[in-house]
Amino acid sequence: MDPRQATFPRAARLLRPSQYTGVFARGQKFVCDGFVVIAAENGEEHARLGLALAKRRIRRSVDRSRVKRVIRESFRNVRPDLPATDIVVLARSRTATIDNASLTAQLTRIWQRLARSAQ
Template sequence: MSKYAFSRELRLLTPEQYKKVFQQAHRAGSPHLTILARPNNLDHPRLGLAVPKKQIKTAVGRNKFKRAVRESFRLKQADLPAKDFVVIAKKSASELSNEELFKLLDKLWHRLSRPSRG
């Protein structure tokens, strides 16, 4: 398997998996989105997305946001720690260009990749 694939085991699939991340997570945020992260017991990171209709009105907008986040995660996953990440869109996320979104995600992935202070 290529280290840049985005296969099923790299996704959060069940409500329980999401719930765990929401319960106790480190967060990194910006005015456009929030990323929650929680260590998992696997040897790879996993990604979940929360893009409410209330925040990004059109399906096209939500899909565009999700595609960009998945792509960013796919390219960064080799550098990410074994954590579950949930990316939550905010209203202004739809105003970002793909380039701005990638830059922002890079910054937030980096912030959440640092060893947790605890």
């Protein structure tokens, strides 16, 4: 993969509450052990990512930060292959206890399911 494609620019992020609300209102859910991912078409040319990791689900800030890094890295690597969708990732209660390799594997499966569902 070209390193320039594997970036996470501002244009690839959900920034406004209205963008999150739109995904929650019309999105399709993908569920695994660690995450609930909601995705909705966005009318843009590329996928965008939003994170909603509640303190209630992941108590320690160090764990929330670790999970966010894993999600961003996984998304950054597959972003060119994803359809033009807005994606919101929610954490589940057991996410903090899952190791990084397992979280990455779960996200990879979800990205594949998301790509298949858009075809």
